[in-house]
Amino acid sequence: MTFRRTVPHLLALAAGAGLCLAAAVWTRNLVESRTLRSIDAGLSQSGHEWTVVQVDGLHVVMSGIAPDDATRFAALSTAGRAASSARITDQMEVADPVAIRPPEFSIEILRHDDGVSLVGLVPSSMDVEGLVSSVREHVDDAPVSDLLGTVDFEPADGWYRAVTFGVEALAALPRSKVSITASRVAIGAVAKDADDRRRLERLLRRDAPAGLELALSISAPRPVVAPFTLRFLIGSDGARFDACAADSEAARDAILEAAQGAGLGDGATCTLALGTPSTRWGEAAVAGIVAVAELGGGTFTMSNADVTLVAEAGTPLPRFERVSAELEVALPPVFSLKAILPEEVEQDEEVPLPEFMATLSPEGHVQLRGKLGSDSTRAAVESLAAAHFGIDHVYLATVLDQDLPRGWTQRVLAALEAMRFLSNGAANVTVDKVTISGNAAFEGAQSAVARVLSDKLGAGASYELDVTHLEVSEPRIDLPTPEECMARVHEAAERKKITFNPASSTFEDDAVETIDAIADILRECQGIRVEISGHTDSQGRETMNQRLSQARADAVLNAILARRVLGTGLVAKGYGESRPAASNDTAEGREANRRIEFRLIGGPEDLTDSPGSGAETRSNDDVIEASDGGGTE
Missing domain, CATH: 3.40.1520.20 (hypothetical protein tt1634)
Known part of the structure; x- marks a missing residue:
């Protein structure tokens, strides 16, 4: 009896427990679903689609790869607005940072009547004071405003040679803008006249280093022509201009079109100039050219406002009178016409004519x-x-x-x-x-x-x-041969060695005189290919010796470039202790191994001016040595 009475109670209790369990599961699923939807909606609206959200009851796990820490923190904050921060587990990762790209270094040099302005971004390793001093030398000590910023990155290959060329170009450009990057130099300038513009263009293209893009925009003011003249004629050898001046592009085009219609061939030019007596110059010129064509030959001349039409001898009088009258009507009021029909005169052949x-x-x-x-x-x-x-x-x-x-x-x-x-x-x-x-x-x-x-x-x-x-070529200058140049460099290096402070790439004071002398020689011998190589002895670690030799070679190269030498054919290369010139077992040998060499490169290698590049061929090269001042490496 007792068992029978307890069974219903047990069944009721089991049913209640099952209902509670079902309710709990349903409630959990509902909470998870609502939490997940709320967090996903917030993350999507905030642009954090990269996140992965998992909900386990009241517990929220966030994973995924954030582009940076700030974005990861922003996603975490967004999720915290939909669920308590205590319920959120952060398993998000941050992507590896992308290497910062170096900026593109550039210099804008503006030269005007009041001086020179330098604007741009340059590497912090560049000698800005030396650059300003070099600019001042090329502009006759005019005031120079330094507005350059610096940043600690290495410049691209070709930077120093481009800067050297751009600065040297200033000497020939009184009013100009020079824009310099490592691969391109753009020059805008004003020339005195058209001939001066052509001279400047030839000079700059000749001196531009190989591989450097050169963009020229040199303008020339219109010349003042006095008297303002046009002379068009049709003779036995066809039509031609002896002189042609126009006051505008429209007038020039109209004049050339009329002349071509009268039989002038292609290739004729008409100078745009100042000094016209009338804005209707082109109209008068076209009328005169048409008149010569209708006559079948003759000469039409305009000198300021004086206009002359000369027919060929033998031109029928009615035609001459008709064309002359039509031309007089067609000419603008300011112009005065004189029409001439020469008479055919027979000369006595026995009487000599004066000459x-x-x-x-x-x-x-x-x-x-x-x-x-x-x-x-x-x-x-x-x-x-x-x-x-x-x-x-x-x-x-x-x-x-x-x-x-x-x-x-x-x-x-x-x-x-x-x-x-x-x-x-x-x-x-x-x-x-x-x-x-x-x-x-x-x-x-x-x-x-x-x-x-x-x-x-x-x-x-x-x-x-x-x-x-006739195009006049630039005078040819007999430059010394590469071998003669290196012989002079050798002589300068022998007089006084290039020396460094121990374990340093800083020159000793005595080395400056030698570098000045070598720079003067290389400036005259621009275009030869020279490797500046650094060497050390075997004391110290090999990697340290390698870096020191490269630093010393770079220091010599930069010092030469700072003295206004084009770096087109110059390279710096550090060899460390790999190429001893003597035994490292003695102090004398180690001192001989601590050296700078200048080598004339005679092979076909394509060199750049970047440190650490250059050919390693040593055969048939002139070698000039300069040691440091002693001390350990």
């Missing part, structure tokens, strides 16, 4: 031959020639003739005045025209000759020009 000729040799000697009107004219001609070419370079062989045509003296003097633009050539004056021919060293010579003749003789004067521009 004057001046010949200029490439050496600068001038011979004057032909007829002049009087002693005073002869004296004036001789004085003008002496003023332009030098009294010792003028040879006079003229004869007097009082029956010369009117204006003869003026034409002779104008021809001599025009010859000053030639390197060599001749001027010929006859009854009907002036002819100038020869070679010139600058492109605008023919236009300059045309301006002089138009100014002195009038826009309607008859003259022919055949002036050729």
